[in-house]
Amino acid sequence: MSINTRHLLPVCSLLLMIPALADAQEEQSSVTRGEYIYHLGGCASCHTNGKEGGAPLAGGLEMETPFGTFYTPNITPDPQYGIGNWSEDDFIRAMTEGVSPEGEHYYPAFPYTSYTKMSQQDLLDLKTFLDLQAPVAKPSKEHDLPFPLNQRFVLGVWKWLNFESGSFQINQHRNDRWNRGAYIVNGPGHCVECHTPRNIMGGLDTDAGMTGNDNGPEGEAVPGLQSSNHSEFSKWEIEDITFSLETGMKPDGDFLGGSMGHVIDNTTSKMTPADLEAIAEYLKSLN
Ligand code: HEC
Ligand code: HEC
Known part of the structure; x- marks a missing residue:
């Protein structure tokens, strides 16, 4: 079988393009x-x-x-x-x-x-x-x-x-989903910034993590998101949490508003179902 270089040329240039394509895909x-x-x-x-x-x-x-x-x-x-x-x-x-x-x-x-x-x-x-x-x-x-x-x-x-x-440091005693939820809430999602009380210097009172803040952004009250304190929120099931974060509607049919409205519009309504479930699992574990 004779090899025709005219046909080899396109093949070679195609092979050369593969790394570039991979780069473009990665990009x-x-x-x-x-x-x-x-x-x-x-x-x-x-x-x-x-x-x-x-x-x-x-x-x-x-x-x-x-x-x-x-x-x-x-x-x-x-x-x-x-x-x-x-x-x-x-x-x-x-x-x-x-x-x-x-x-x-x-x-x-x-x-x-x-x-x-x-x-x-x-x-x-x-x-x-x-x-x-x-x-x-x-x-x-x-x-x-x-x-x-x-x-x-x-x-x-x-x-x-x-x-x-x-x-963020992974907690080895918890599963991947919990860790993903903890990462979002405390990291990129910065939920703690509003749902955790602040000290007199405006620093986060991390010992009271996610217990709510009476004086949140624009002076509005932000509810706590712990499950232990007999609050309305402590009765929410995983599906209640994911549904309200996706749609803004609470289990009682009311809508979440104020600064949480922006969080729902810009953040939680755009999250994958897996990430919403991860957040819910993490929140349900907070005591
Ligand atoms: C709660 C409001 C808030 C959110 C949410 C926020 N920022 Fe900012 N950001 C600010 C404020 C206020 C400043 C100005 C801080 C200062 O002047 O010291 C700032 C400053 C910055 C700066 C520095 C800009 C400069 O010119 O020096 C960068 C970069 C930045 N933000 C990126 C981001 C990115 C990326 C996100 C999303 C992941 C984000 N910010 C989310 C309020 C916010
Ligand atoms: C800018 C401040 C702010 C940030 C950031 C924020 N929240 Fe909120 N959140 C609020 C406020 C204010 C309310 C109360 C809204 C209302 O009742 O209309 C609220 C309410 C909620 C509720 C309903 C609780 C209840 O008892 O009604 C949930 C669940 C919630 N937030 C989850 C989150 C999660 C998850 C994040 C991070 C992705 C987050 N929030 C980030 C301000 C914030």
Whole structure:
């Protein structure tokens, strides 16, 4: 049998293309995973100014807190006004250490206090997704905070007292589903940020994890999500929890509202059934 080189050539170039194709596929799945992480993280709840019809992720949402008024920054890939120039390391450091590329501390109104638990892979996928969003050339607005809180170095002390960086640690005594739920609630989903009470400095009172917060965002009361305290919630079954997170409807037919409404729209309604069940299993285990 004679080998015709004319036919071999296309075969060779096809073989050469396979690694490139695999790269493109990997890139695509990183984007898809990143988009899901973006929903888990609820980035749009704060960085898109839905109230005033702002462009996605261009910031400007006003956040009233007992410590002053924050305006969320622009996190689109705009190189000047957004985070388009950031390296992977810059992004990971901001999300897990609460430190900017210039080395300044971030305020915990940015829930890096939970995002610090996110895995490296989730953060890299999230960045891949964010890098592909539309850049918006709009400057971020200065926060409106009283002295001395407007001095970022003060945050060094706050972090020393109230913040521990470090990724999520698997609990070997629990199954994968429970661990997945614990990861979402305490990490990307940052459910603890509203459902856990805060100390006088605004730090999370982790000893009272998920017992509710009478003075949550915008001063609204946030219910506890423990199962031991004879609350209405303690009677919810797994299916009640997953259904209410998916649709916003409680077992009694009422709808969840306030800041939880944004969490449902931007986060839990976009979760897979498996992740909703993982959250429910984890919540049912809290005492
Ligand atoms: C609860 C509201 C809230 C949520 C949710 C939130 N952020 Fe933010 N974020 C903020 C605030 C407020 C700041 C400004 C912090 C500061 O100035 O110290 C900020 C700052 C940032 C910064 C630093 C920007 C800069 O210019 O230095 C990045 C990056 C960022 N957020 C990314 C994200 C990503 C990614 C998500 C989703 C996984 C997210 N944020 C979710 C409130 C939020
Ligand atoms: C921005 C603050 C905030 C965040 C973040 C948040 N919640 Fe909530 N959550 C609330 C508020 C406020 C309510 C009460 C809403 C109402 O009664 O209309 C609530 C209610 C709930 C309820 C119903 C409990 C009951 O007894 O009625 C569940 C379940 C719940 N949240 C789960 C979660 C989960 C899971 C997450 C994380 C993915 C989460 N929440 C993140 C503020 C928040």
